[in-house]
Amino acid sequence: GENVEQHPSTLSVQEGDSAVIKCTYSDSASNYFPWYKQELGKRPQLIIDIRSNVGEKKDQRIAVTLNKTAKHFSLHITETQPEDSAVYFCAASAYGNKLVFGAGTILRVKS
Amino acid sequence: DTEVTQTPKHLVMGMTNKKSLKCEQHMGHRAMYWYKQKAKKPPELMFVYSYEKLSINESVPSRFSPECPNSSLLNLHLHALQPEDSALYLCASSQDVTVNEKLFFGSGTQLSVL
Numbered sequence: 001g002e003n004v005e006q007h008p009s010t011l012s013v014q015e016g017d018s019a020v021i022k023c024t025y026s027d028s029a030s031n032y033f034p035w036y037k038q039e040l041g042k043r044p045q046l047i048i049d050i051r052s053n054v055g056e057k058k059d060q061r062i063a064v065t066l067n068k069t070a071k072h073f074s075l076h077i078t079e080t081q082p083e084d085s086a087v088y089f090c091a092a093s094a095y096g097n098k099l100v101f102g103a104g105t106i107l108r109v110k111s
Numbered sequence: 112d113t114e115v116t117q118t119p120k121h122l123v124m125g126m127t128n129k130k131s132l133k134c135e136q137h138m139g140h141r142a143m144y145w146y147k148q149k150a151k152k153p154p155e156l157m158f159v160y161s162y163e164k165l166s167i168n169e170s171v172p173s174r175f176s177p178e179c180p181n182s183s184l185l186n187l188h189l190h191a192l193q194p195e196d197s198a199l200y201l202c203a204s205s206q207d208v209t210v211n212e213k214l215f216f217g218s219g220t221q222l223s224v225l
Binding site for chain 1: 213214217
C-alpha cells in the first residue's frame, strides 16, 4: 500500500522568511496530493491540492510542486506570518483509494 | 453551507458507558468518514460510508459501531471503551469516495475515557 514520508518534523522560521515542507510517496499510482493545515485545537483544513497532471500550483503565498518521476511533492510558504504557525500534513491517494497522510510538520513562525 | 458539524465538542465517559457521536453535512456529499486523531499525529481512518453503505472498516474494534441513517448524517456509537481510546474523533465528508475529492473535516469530538 501507499506510504508517505514527511520532513522535517518541526520547522522554525523567522517571520517573513520562506518555509518548505517535503513529502515522498511510494505508490506510483497515486494521483492526488492535498496539504492540510491544523491549528491547535481546530480541524484539519485543506489549504492546497495538486493532481498528477500538474507540476505546480500556486495560491497567493502558498505553492505546491510535484515531481512524479522522483515521487515527491513539496509545500512552499513565502513571507511567513505568525498565523501560519500550525501542524501541516501532506497526503497522497490513488484513484478510488483512501488518503494516506504523512506524519506532520510543526511549523513555528517567530515574530 | 460548507460545514461539517459534529456534536458534542467534548465528551468524558467511563469504561462502562454507552455514548454516541454525531456528524451532519448539508453539502450533498455522498461519502462520509470517521477518523481518530491523537495529539500532533495524523488522522487515522476508521470507517468510510459511500452512498449510505459501509465501504471501508479499517479493522476497528467492535466497541466502535458506525451508523449512517441518511445521506446527511453519520453516527459513531461507543460502548465499553478503553482509556487508550481517548482521542479527537473527526468526521469528514467528500463528494464521492470513488474520485479523489477534497475532504471537509468537522471540528471533532475530544473524547476522554476514564
